[in-house]
Amino acid sequence: MFAKIFATKKLAMIKSNPFKFGSVVEEPYFTNRVNELQQIKKLLQSQNHLILISPRRYGKTSLMMKVVKTLDRPYIFLDLQLVTDVADFAVQLLKRVYRIYPFERLKHLMKSFRIVPSLNVNPLNNEVDINFQPVSSGLPILEDVFNLIETLGSDAKRPILVLDEFQDINRIGRGLDRQLRAIIQHHKHINYAFLGSMETMMRDIFEKKKSSFYHFGQLLPLEKIPHDNFYEYLTKGFGNKCTYAETISTEILKITHCHPYYTQQLAFTVWDNCDGKLSPREQISKAIDSLIQIHDMDYERLWQTQNQTDKKVLIALAGHEQNILTESFNRKYGITAISTVFSSLKRLMKQGYVNKSKSNYELDDPFFAEWIERKREA
Helix, strand or coil: CHHHHHHHHHHHHCCCCCCCCCCCCCCCCCCCCHHHHHHHHHHHCCCCCEEEECCCCCCHHHHHHHHHHHCCCCEEEEEHHHCCCHHHHHHHHHHHHHHHCCHHHHHHHHHHCCCCCEEEECCCCCCEEEECCCCCCCHHHHHHHHHHHHHHCCCCCCCEEEEECHHHHHHHCCCHHHHHHHHHCCCCCCEEEEEECCHHHHHHHHHCCCCCCCCCCEEEECCCCCHHHHHHHHHHHHCCCCCCHHHHHHHHHHHHCCCHHHHHHHHHHHHHCCCCCCCHHHHHHHHHHHHHHHCHHHHHHHHHCCCHHHHHHHHHHHCCCCCCCCHHHHHHHCCCCHHHHHHHHHHHHHHCCEEECCCCEEECCHHHHHHHHHHHHC
């Protein structure tokens, strides 16, 4: 009887899966980042701007959303990867402005626009559809929208404008970084946050003296979550679900190297399929098998798109080889020059498949690394 009551209580304690990945993460799934949260919050409470850099899936967006939601101020978030050209940049920004400011106020202020857009409310989603008449250049439209946001701000309530994947700025329009800097450099009632996943490109924009955005804001590189903080978070999540929570947490972090996205993904899969009859390593191995099976076609397609040098570099990184920019590495893999390997690494980093750690290069996805190893051993 008592055993049955105890089991019922224990089951009641087991709630939904405590791990989350693949979208913006909020409480209770948000992990650590205490120091970064404080740094960003203090910065956005000043007159300064933020440049936040990290590889993809490190949690930049989640971190920014958590910060802005603690501040009683309007904010606009736009991912530049989704923007097609300069005019579309203006349209996407203006749509987001309409979500947070009263229609009548905007209607009055937009009378000063050089090109007045046509506005229609979409009855399906209650969104405002915005169209500008065809123009040879979208720059005047973009300038008017940025200046509108500046006009809407005040000393007491500055809007926060977050531009994600900002390294795409010159893809949207040639020389747009220089033109945008000329537009926003005099703004006093907006805090800008520029997020980017391509470190080299972002540093070129914000740290090269000849760049238009040279030292425009405070640069904050976002690192992996510290091991001890992630370990504590994982053991708490596994505490009422799996036995040996400490061992499982340790083994997961050995595999993911504290990568925020893949740690959450593996933890989610282990938790979801927790089996008390299996050892911690067997449970983790089973979870990895499941993830590789799910992504097998994606990995196959990714592999087939690489040239021979890229494949050799991926094989080496999957095997955790160190110091790959050496003559010995070239001899082992039959590559003629170190510069060829370096070009391959730059290409793979730009594609998001490889990250540069403090000591070396590593594959972003540990399960893709496992897929490569298994395919070569089959």
